[in-house]
Amino acid sequence: MSVLEIKDLHVSVETDQGTKQILRGVDLTINEGEIHAIMGPNGSGKSTLAYTIAGHPKYHVDSGSILLDGAEVLTMTVDERARAGLFLAMQYPVEIPGVTVTNFLRTAKTAIDGEAPAIRTWIKDVRESMVRLRMDKSFAERNVNEGFSGGEKKRNEILQLELLKPKFAVLDETDSGLDVDALKIVSEGVNRAKENTGLGLLLITHYTRILRYIKPDFVHVFVDGRIAEQGGPELADRLEDEGYDRFLAETPVG
Amino acid sequence: MSAASTSTAPDAATSSEALPTAQQHGIKEHSDGRFGFVPVQTRSARFKSFDVADFPAVTGREAVWKLSPVAKFTDLTAGELDGAVYDFASTPHADVDVTWVDRTDARIGGAGAPEERAAANAWSTFEKALAITVTGEEAKEITLTRSALGSAPRAAHTVIEAKPFSQAVVILQNTGDARISENVEIIVGESANLTVVTVQEWNADAVQLANHFASIGRDARLKHVVVSLGGGIVRVNPSVHLAGQGSDTELFGLYFADAGQHLEQQVYVNHDAPNSRSRVTYKGALQGAGARTVWIGDVLIGNTAPGTDSYEQNRNLVLTEGTRADSIPNLEIETGDILGAGHASATGRFDDEQLFYLQSRGIGEIEARRLVVRGFLSEIVQHIGSPALEERLQGAIEDELRGTEGN
Numbered sequence: 001m002s003v004l005e006i007k008d009l010h011v012s013v014e015t016d017q018g019t020k021q022i023l024r025g026v027d028l029t030i031n032e033g034e035i036h037a038i039m040g041p042n043g044s045g046k047s048t049l050a051y052t053i054a055g056h057p058k059y060h061v062d063s064g065s066i067l068l069d070g071a072e073v074l075t076m077t078v079d080e081r082a083r084a085g086l087f088l089a090m091q092y093p094v095e096i097p098g099v100t101v102t103n104f105l106r107t108a109k110t111a112i113d114g115e116a117p118a119i120r121t122w123i124k125d126v127r128e129s130m131v132r133l134r135m136d137k138s139f140a141e142r143n144v145n146e147g148f149s150g151g152e153k154k155r156n157e158i159l160q161l162e163l164l165k166p167k168f169a170v171l172d173e174t175d176s177g178l179d180v181d182a183l184k185i186v187s188e189g190v191n192r193a194k195e196n197t198g199l200g201l202l203l204i205t206h207y208t209r210i211l212r213y214i215k216p217d218f219v220h221v222f223v224d225g226r227i228a229e230q231g232g233p234e235l236a237d238r239l240e241d242e243g244y245d246r247f248l249a250e251t252p253v254g
Numbered sequence: 255m256s257a258a259s260t261s262t263a264p265d266a267a268t269s270s271e272a273l274p275t276a277q278q279h280g281i282k283e284h285s286d287g288r289f290g291f292v293p294v295q296t297r298s299a300r301f302k303s304f305d306v307a308d309f310p311a312v313t314g315r316e317a318v319w320k321l322s323p324v325a326k327f328t329d330l331t332a333g334e335l336d337g338a339v340y341d342f343a344s345t346p347h348a349d350v351d352v353t354w355v356d357r358t359d360a361r362i363g364g365a366g367a368p369e370e371r372a373a374a375n376a377w378s379t380f381e382k383a384l385a386i387t388v389t390g391e392e393a394k395e396i397t398l399t400r401s402a403l404g405s406a407p408r409a410a411h412t413v414i415e416a417k418p419f420s421q422a423v424v425i426l427q428n429t430g431d432a433r434i435s436e437n438v439e440i441i442v443g444e445s446a447n448l449t450v451v452t453v454q455e456w457n458a459d460a461v462q463l464a465n466h467f468a469s470i471g472r473d474a475r476l477k478h479v480v481v482s483l484g485g486g487i488v489r490v491n492p493s494v495h496l497a498g499q500g501s502d503t504e505l506f507g508l509y510f511a512d513a514g515q516h517l518e519q520q521v522y523v524n525h526d527a528p529n530s531r532s533r534v535t536y537k538g539a540l541q542g543a544g545a546r547t548v549w550i551g552d553v554l555i556g557n558t559a560p561g562t563d564s565y566e567q568n569r570n571l572v573l574t575e576g577t578r579a580d581s582i583p584n585l586e587i588e589t590g591d592i593l594g595a596g597h598a599s600a601t602g603r604f605d606d607e608q609l610f611y612l613q614s615r616g617i618g619e620i621e622a623r624r625l626v627v628r629g630f631l632s633e634i635v636q637h638i639g640s641p642a643l644e645e646r647l648q649g650a651i652e653d654e655l656r657g658t659e660g661n
Contacts, residue, residue: 054614057606082616090614094607098629107625108615143629160615 002032002069002085002167004200009064011045011052022048024225025064028202030168035194035201037211037236040222041244046204047091049222050172053202054088055081068168083112085167089157089174096144101156102126104144105163112164129162133189151182158189162196169193170202175210187213208240223247297554297586298524302367306378309371318370321548321580323516326487327461330435331372335409337379344398349390350422352398354382361385361413365439366467366493373465376409376435383411388422388448395423395640401430405459410436414450418443418471423640426452432460432485440468442476444498449477449639455650456485464490472498472527479638480536482509482517483650491520496530496559505534507549508634508647510654511577513542520550523566525559534566537634539627540577541657548580551597560591570601571630573623624655 011023022045030036040046052059053066055078066073068084076084096104105126110116117125130137133155145153154174161169171190175183191214193199203214211219211233219235220227221244228247229235300317303309312331314324324331344352355362362383368374386398414424420443442448454462462485470476482488494503509517523532538547549568570579583597604626612622628651635647 054610056610077619078610078613079616079618079622082614088614090611094605094611096608096611096626096629098632099625104612104615104625107621108612108617111616111618111621164615 002200003067004030004086004168005065005067006049006053007065007067009049009052009066010062011048011059012062013048013059021062022059022225023052026226028220028227030200030202032167032200033194033198034218035203035214035216036218036220037203037205037216038220038222039205039208039236039239041248042206044222045225046206046222047172050088050170050202050204053081053086053170054078079111082164082166083114087161087164087166087169089154089161089169089171091173091176093145093153093157095146095148097146099144100141101144102140105160108160108164125163129159132192133159134185135159150177151179154178154182154186155189158186158193162189162193165193165197166199168200168202170204172204173206174203175205175207183210184213190214208236211236221247297522297552297584298556300369302369303374304363304367304377306371306374309374312371316370318520321550322489322518323487327372327433327463329407330433330461330463331375333407335375335379335407335435337376337381337409339382339384340400340408340410341402342384342398342400345396347394347396349388349392349394349420350396350424351385351387351389352396353385355385355413356382359383359385359413361415361439361441362411363439365441365469366465366495368437368465372435372463373437376411376437379409380411383413385413385415386424388414388416388420388424388446391419391421393421393423395425397425397427399427399429400432401428403430403432403434405431405433407433407435410434412436412438413441414438414448415441416443416446416448416474419445421447423449423451425640425643426450427455428453428462429455429457429484430460431457432462434461435463436465438464438466440466440476440478442468442470442474442501444471444474446471446474448475449479451479451481451638451640451643452490453643453647454480454482454485454488454490456488458484458486460485461487462489463487466490466492468492468494468503469497470494470501470503473500474498475502477504477637477639478506479634480507480509480519481634481647482507482519483654485515485517487516487518489518489520491518491522493522493524494532495524495526496532497526499527500529501527502531503533504637505532505536506634506637507536507538508631509536509538509547510631510651511538511540511545511547512654512657514544516546516548518548520548520552521566522552523554523564525553525555525562525564527559529561530559531563532566533564535634535637536568537570537631538568538579539571539573539631539654540579541573541654543574543576545574545577546579550580550582550584552584553586553595553597555585555587555589555592555595557588560589561593562589562595563593564595565597567598569599569630571627572601572603573627624652627655628652
C-alpha cells in the first residue's frame, strides 16, 4: 500500500519584502485510499503545501522531507514527481495556446506510463470521462484551458485526474468559483477516480461546502503554516458552525 | 524590444526667408548631418522610384535600413546585379500560366514602387519578369520552386496576377544558395481570392532582400504568408494596398531565427478604400547567440477608408540568451469613421507557469518546451490553407526545435 509522508516541512518564498516563511513544520501522513481535508483561513499556507508537493520552483524547502513510499520527493524534478504518482489539480490552471486537449492528454499519459496508450481504448476512455464530466466533445480539439470558463478549467483538471490515475492527488481549492451543479459534477469525478484507483486525496479548501460531496476521513485545520488541530469529519461540521475565529484569536498579532 | 506608434503629423515644417543665417551662433549644422532634416511622417509619403540612381548610397541610418546589417550586402544595394532569367520548377495547372514576360508588360509597376535602394537596384536591372497568371474560379494550388539561384548577386522580378473571380494558392518555395534583391508584384483582381505563401529555407549563408507589393481590388481577398526558417539574412517586406472597396487582407508571418541569423519583415498595410479589412499576425522564435529578428508593422488608414477594420500583432518567443527581437507596430489613422484599429506586440521568454503545468503532468522539460513552442507557432501554420505544406512545415519546426536541445 502506498503512503505519502510529510515530515517537519518548513517552506519559504522570496517576496519583495524579503524571505517569508510560510510553512513552519508540517507533519502529515496520507495512506492510499484515504481522503484528508486541509482547511484553513486565507494565507495559512494551504496552497503553499500543495505547490511544494508538486515542486513549483517558487517555493524553497528550508527543511523537512516528503516521502512517497519511502522515496524522497523533494529531490525529484516536477515531471519526475508526476511520474512517481503525484498529481496536483490546480486552483488556477494555465492556458497553453496552440496545444489541444487531445494532444496534451496523450502526451501526458505517454509520459506517465512510459509508453503510448493503446489508441482505441484510450480514445474510448477519454470520451467516456468527458461525457461523465459533462464536457462537450468539442473540448478535445480546443487548446488547453484557452477560453475555458472557471468551471470548465476545473472539470479539465478532474478529467486529467481520472485519466492519469495518480497514487496521490492534491486538489487545491478545486471547489472555488464553482456553482453547485459544477461542484457536484467535479465531486462525482473525484469520487469516481477514488473508486476506480483507490488513490489517496489531499483536499485543500477554504469552505466546508465540497465536503458534503466528498467525504473526508480526516480533517486538518491549517493556521499560520502548521496544523493547529485535527480530527474526523465532525471537525468540518464544527468549522461550518464556528468558522476560523477560534484559531485566529490564538494567533499572535504581528 | 521596442514599440512605437505615430499619429498623423501636421504639414511638413514651413520655411521662411526671414530665418537666421547659418553663420548665426548656435545654428551651425550638427556634425551628424541631420540638421534641417524633416523625417517623412506619414507612411504613404515616403520617397518612391523605380530608378536606382534616384536613391543615395545606403548608410544604414535610413528608416528602412536602420535595423538591418547593411554592410553585409552592399553588393545588393550598390553593386551590379545579374538580371538574367533563372531556372525554376513549377507544378503545372491548366488555369495557372507561368511564363517569362518583357519589362514592357503592362502589369509591371502596377502594384507598387521601390522605397529603398536594393529594391530599385533590382527593378533597374531585371531583364525579364516571371509572370504567374491565375484564372478559373475553382480552388487550386501551385508551387514554384527556386533552388539554383547561386551565390552571385542577382536581381529578380515576379508578377502574380489573380484575374477577377479567380482563386488559387501560390506557394513560392526557396532553397539553396542565394544573394538576391527582388520585387514581387501581386495584383488581385475584383472578387478574386488569392493566397501567396513564400517559404524561405535557404542555405545558411544566403542573403535575400525581397519586397512584395500587393494591390487588392474591389471585394477581393489576399492571404499572404511569410515563412522564414533558413538563410543568413532574410528580409521579406510585404506592402499591401487595399485599393478596392471591401478589399480584405490577412498577412501572416512565421520565423525561427537560429544563432547568427537575421530575419526581418517590414509589413505595410495601406487602407485606401471604404470597408476594407486587414489582419496582420506575425510570430517568431529566437534561439542561439546572435539570433536576430525584426518586425515593423505599419498600418495606414487613409481618409479614403471609412469603415476600416484593422488589427496587427507581433509575438516573439525568446528561447535562449543572446538573442534580440525588435518589434515596432505603427498605426496611423486619418479618419475617425472606422470599425476598429488595434495593435499588439509582445516579446518574452517562456512562460514558466506553462512549463510547470505541463511538467506537473509528467511531461519532461524538453518535451514541454517543444509543446509550447510548437503550439505558439502552429497558430500561423494552421492558417496557410495547404495541408501538405502545413504538415511539412510542422516537421521543419520540429527540426528547428531539435536544434535547441543541442545548445
